[in-house]
Amino acid sequence: ILNVEQSPQSLHVQEGDSTNFTCSFPSSNFYALHWYRWETAKSPEALFVMTLNGDEKKKGRISATLNTKEGYSYLYIKGSQPEDSATYLCASRGSSNTGKLIFGQGTTLQVKP
Amino acid sequence: GAVVSQHPSWVICKSGTSVKIECRSLDFQATTMFWYRQFPKQSLMLMATSNEGSKATYEQGVEKDKFLINHASLTLSTLTVTSAHPEDSSFYICSARDFSGLETQYFGPGTRLLVL
Numbered sequence: 001i002l003n004v005e006q007s008p009q010s011l012h013v014q015e016g017d018s019t020n021f022t023c024s025f026p027s028s029n030f031y032a033l034h035w036y037r038w039e040t041a042k043s044p045e046a047l048f049v050m051t052l053n054g055d056e057k058k059k060g061r062i063s064a065t066l067n068t069k070e071g072y073s074y075l076y077i078k079g080s081q082p083e084d085s086a087t088y089l090c091a092s093r094g095s096s097n098t099g100k101l102i103f104g105q106g107t108t109l110q111v112k113p
Numbered sequence: 114g115a116v117v118s119q120h121p122s123w124v125i126c127k128s129g130t131s132v133k134i135e136c137r138s139l140d141f142q143a144t145t146m147f148w149y150r151q152f153p154k155q156s157l158m159l160m161a162t163s164n165e166g167s168k169a170t171y172e173q174g175v176e177k178d179k180f181l182i183n184h185a186s187l188t189l190s191t192l193t194v195t196s197a198h199p200e201d202s203s204f205y206i207c208s209a210r211d212f213s214g215l216e217t218q219y220f221g222p223g224t225r226l227l228v229l
Contacts, residue, residue: 004156032216043117044206044220051216089157099145099210100172101218103157 004092006104013080014112020076021107023090027071031095035064035075038106039086047075047088080111116140117209119221126197127229134192134224136207142187143209147218148180151204160205163190197228 005024013019025033032051036044048057053068061078077084087108091101116139126132136146145164149157161177163169163184171177179201181193190209194201206223210216 034216034218036220041222043222046217046219049216091157093216099147099162099218100159101147101157102159103149105154105156 004090004102004104006088006090006107008107009105010108010110012110012112015080015082017080017111018076018078019080019109020074021088021109023073023075023092023104025071025073025090025092025102025104026094027068029094030068030071030092032093033066033068033073034091034093034101035073036089036091037086038089044089077109080109082111082113085109085111115211115217115219117143117207117219117221119207119224121224122222123225123227125227125229128198129196132194132197132226134194134205134207134226136190136192136209136221138188138209138211138219141209141211141219143190143211144187145210146184146190147208147210148182148190148192149206149208151206151223157206160192194226197226199228202226202228 007022035047038044048064050066055066064075066073087106089106091103118137120135148160151157160175161169161171163182165184169182184190208218208220
């Protein structure tokens with residue numbers, strides 16, 4: 001994989017449903033994987049920065065896992081709420097650059113009450 | 114904490130004019146600031162990386178004479194789109210990273226530019 005790819009592109013769930021998205025990234029020269037939540041008309045909000053293979057991070061109802069060997073990360077939202085509606089971006093940073101992030105196109109989540 | 118502002122939030126200009134966009138870190142000192150552009154239905158694409166007091170590093174395919182970047186202080190970076198044309202219409206967004214060495218980049222809310 002040469003680019004960062006996210007799936008699905010969009011997702012519609014009911015309030016209370018749990019959901020997950022996938023981020024695939026180049027596994028060679030990996031340095032860090034970032035997850036952001038981006039609500040309309042606001043700044044992208046940093047959720048997680050993950051660096052270690054097998055790492056798992058949690059923030060409230062949101063958690064993420066990382067597999068650097070195969071080049072993927074999952075973001076999970078437990079019991080989705082309408083306020084979780086946003087675009088979720090992942091971005092990969094390689095070890096051969098100085099902070100450059102390669103972004104996926106994002107997964108847009110809409111949670112219906 | 115870690116708030117980044119961007120001004121203006123949107124701008125409409127005539128073809129041939131220059132537009133300046135400001136990116137400020139409000140409550141921290143940003144050693145490095147990044148400028149991204151996003152076209153409809155596409156990813157955020159890095160345009161350039163700017164370090165305070167030094168010349169910006171531009172990504173391949175980004176014209177440095179067209180997109181002038183100045184990072185004169187630890188809290189302010191500016192992007193000037195010179196002689197803007199309709200194809201420069203896009204969403205421009207900046208991010209900043211602080212001294213701490215942590216990975217996180219803090220983003221501004223972005224600027225939507227429409228060149229008529």
